[in-house]
Amino acid sequence: MEELEKKNISSTSMKEEEEEEEIDNSFVPVYHSFSSQNYHSHVASGVDYLSILASKHGDFLLSSAGDQVKVSELEGKVVGLYFSANWYSPCTKFTNLLVNVYQQLKECSNVNLGFEIVFVSSDEDLNAFNAYRSSMPWLAIPFSDLETRRALTQKFDVEGIPCLVILQPNDNKLDSAVIKDGVELVYRYGVQAFPFTRERLEELREKEKEKHDSQTLSSLLTHEARDFLLGHPSSKQASVPVASLKGKTVGLYFSAQWCIPAKKFTPRLVSVYEKIKQQLEGKEEEDFEIVFVSSDHNQVEFATYFETMPWLAIPFDDPTIKALAKYFDIRGIPSLVVLGPDGKTVTKQGRSLVNLYKENAYPFTKTRVGILEKQMDEIAKGLPKTETHSGHRHELTLVPEGHGGGAFICCDCDEQGYGWAYQCLECGYEVHPKCVKPVCRGPDN
Numbered sequence: 001m002e003e004l005e006k007k008n009i010s011s012t013s014m015k016e017e018e019e020e021e022e023i024d025n026s027f028v029p030v031y032h033s034f035s036s037q038n039y040h041s042h043v044a045s046g047v048d049y050l051s052i053l054a055s056k057h058g059d060f061l062l063s064s065a066g067d068q069v070k071v072s073e074l075e076g077k078v079v080g081l082y083f084s085a086n087w088y089s090p091c092t093k094f095t096n097l098l099v100n101v102y103q104q105l106k107e108c109s110n111v112n113l114g115f116e117i118v119f120v121s122s123d124e125d126l127n128a129f130n131a132y133r134s135s136m137p138w139l140a141i142p143f144s145d146l147e148t149r150r151a152l153t154q155k156f157d158v159e160g161i162p163c164l165v166i167l168q169p170n171d172n173k174l175d176s177a178v179i180k181d182g183v184e185l186v187y188r189y190g191v192q193a194f195p196f197t198r199e200r201l202e203e204l205r206e207k208e209k210e211k212h213d214s215q216t217l218s219s220l221l222t223h224e225a226r227d228f229l230l231g232h233p234s235s236k237q238a239s240v241p242v243a244s245l246k247g248k249t250v251g252l253y254f255s256a257q258w259c260i261p262a263k264k265f266t267p268r269l270v271s272v273y274e275k276i277k278q279q280l281e282g283k284e285e286e287d288f289e290i291v292f293v294s295s296d297h298n299q300v301e302f303a304t305y306f307e308t309m310p311w312l313a314i315p316f317d318d319p320t321i322k323a324l325a326k327y328f329d330i331r332g333i334p335s336l337v338v339l340g341p342d343g344k345t346v347t348k349q350g351r352s353l354v355n356l357y358k359e360n361a362y363p364f365t366k367t368r369v370g371i372l373e374k375q376m377d378e379i380a381k382g383l384p385k386t387e388t389h390s391g392h393r394h395e396l397t398l399v400p401e402g403h404g405g406g407a408f409i410c411c412d413c414d415e416q417g418y419g420w421a422y423q424c425l426e427c428g429y430e431v432h433p434k435c436v437k438p439v440c441r442g443p444d445n
């Protein structure tokens with residue numbers, strides 16, 4: 001499960017370290033925002049996109065070997081414009097994946113000549129650019145051509161990196177044919193996404209929907225050679241048939257001992273699990289269970305970690321683990337996917353819901369979350385509009401869900417949150433309302 005592991009990126013960049021935690025914390029890709037104040041629109045719509053790749057100083061790109069390649073050689077190809085920078089770890093992480101996809105596509109004889117990627121760098125200097133480019137087997141806009149790099153950023157409204165914009169060969173004058181969420185698509189579908197046309201993507205979405213509509217616990221959790229899960233070591237049952245989970249609400253807990261944010265979250269989930277089990281005691285018609293889906297490095301780490309959990313597990317290194325991570329599009333761990341009694345997906349936001357509502361989140365359904373959100377809104381009405389928080393020097397303002405772009409990472413407890421938050425309007429610092437520690441200013445203090 002390589003994509004879930006922390007990449008040990010050797011870089012002298014200071015920025016790298018600050019962002020390390022975000023990789024594991026994220027459910028959604030983390031984007032770095034450009035400051036776009038310096039970019040003025042000077043590229044008219046409807047211009048042949050390939051002509052924008054050439055500057056007035058030259059009409060060539062750099063190959064991976066450093067040779068000049070004429071822009072006109074891209075004629076007739078599906079072209080991916082890859083906006084990226086080596087100082088930002090989500091970029092380097094995605095580059096590794098993209099290289100893999102690119103090489104696989106280049107090995108297909110029918111794709112090879114019809115596809116190319118062009119790197120549009122936001123690196124800090126030429127050395128950084130050269131170092132980063134050497135890891136890429138495709139073409140690049142020369143670093144010195146700042147004008148073209150800016151024009152492309154402006155033309156395609158690139159607001160964050162990594163960003164992959166796909167241009168179609170026959171429609172390269174049409175804005176409507178441009179696909180801007182190439183990063184998302186490559187993460188989701190890999191080589192399958194090619195040739196990135198609207199038709200192809202519709203087809204993939206349709207297929208995926210069919211798969212999810214017909215999913216069952218057994219289609220998700222078993223394979224030909226295994227129809228059971230591991231019982232908890234302390235329980236008498238060494239193995240539990242997957243069939244016995246039928247009719248229960250089931251949480252799939254993607255985690256690993258090496259995962260830093262999980263060190264806080266796992267004990268929290270254990271406590272919530274036990275409280276939910278207590279609530280359900282004596283109720284015959286419903287039950288709750290969690291299944292640990294491990295991406296531990298080895299059997300020993302798996303075993304010692306599983307030891308701390310009161311629920312079930314898929315055996316270490318089982319092939320369904322990778323399949324589940326891909327199927328549910330798990331980008332970071334820990335992550336909790338909740339399945340309903342019919343085996344269908346209820347939510348992939350189990351971790352946030354546990355953090356926000358604890359055991360009250362059960363059974364994690366839309367109806368339940370709707371009720372909880374209403375309650376939160378009521379509570380928020382009674383909260384002060386602004387707060388001073390001892391962990392931050394600016395005043396914080398109470399903001400509703402979506403104010404800062406949806407999900408956020410609480411700067412106090414480091415956990416994912418959504419819904420109401422106290423946010424610093426000056427620098428974006430954000431905390432859960434429950435995490436605010438007011439600065440005492442009274443005369444008695």
Ligand SMILES: [Zn+2]
Pocket residue numbers: 410411412413414415431432434435
């Ligand atoms: Zn918090």
Ligand SMILES: [Zn+2]
Pocket residue numbers: 392393394424425426427428429
């Ligand atoms: Zn601030």
